[in-house]
Amino acid sequence: MGLIGDTVDSIKSIQTRQLLSQAVSLGMIVTSALIIWKALMCVTGSESPVVVVLSGSMEPGFKRGDILFLHMSNAPIRAGEIVVFNVDGREIPIVHRVIKVHERQDTGEVDVLTKGDNNNGDDRLLYAQGQQWLHRHHIMGRAVGFLPYVGWVTIIMTEKPIIKYILIGALGLLVITSKD
Numbered sequence: 001m002g003l004i005g006d007t008v009d010s011i012k013s014i015q016t017r018q019l020l021s022q023a024v025s026l027g028m029i030v031t032s033a034l035i036i037w038k039a040l041m042c043v044t045g046s047e048s049p050v051v052v053v054l055s056g057s058m059e060p061g062f063k064r065g066d067i068l069f070l071h072m073s074n075a076p077i078r079a080g081e082i083v084v085f086n087v088d089g090r091e092i093p094i095v096h097r098v099i100k101v102h103e104r105q106d107t108g109e110v111d112v113l114t115k116g117d118n119n120n121g122d123d124r125l126l127y128a129q130g131q132q133w134l135h136r137h138h139i140m141g142r143a144v145g146f147l148p149y150v151g152w153v154t155i156i157m158t159e160k161p162i163i164k165y166i167l168i169g170a171l172g173l174l175v176i177t178s179k180d
Helices: 003-012 016-044 152-159 161-177
Strands: 050-052 067-071 082-085 094-103 110-115 139-147
Touching: 016 067, 016 161, 067 082, 082 110, 152 161
Parallel strands: none
Antiparallel strands: 050 067, 067 139, 082 094, 082 139, 094 110
């Protein structure tokens, strides 16, 4: 009858108890993923311990689709470090290198100026209107490691949402029709 016919027959033969068991299994998988994410947040001190590079502004060091692992400590940020930061008024975090550090004499707090390795100028045009430096609360974390190209999955699912829905539907169908 074919793959689709077999799948429909399999769904029809599922009993209520088995369906509930599989729904609970799916819920446990989702809950486990959330717990792991929250644990990573606690261990790394970063609100987003893993980010995907979305542009070519950091090439050749990091390419679009690379995954960065972040860590945020109390140590002062230094020139040359790669940081991920949020800018007021923008949703998507930016991955760039610190090129200048400015220590305020009155408070001792450190402000930073960033630049993409592949960009001509610094990031002041990306910052909020009138902002000249990034403050500590803008920094999400420092890059401590990376995995090349793995983030393309995220980029493809963001740019082509139909693929995301097909993948989620297929995984859900797989869980529901599983006989275990």
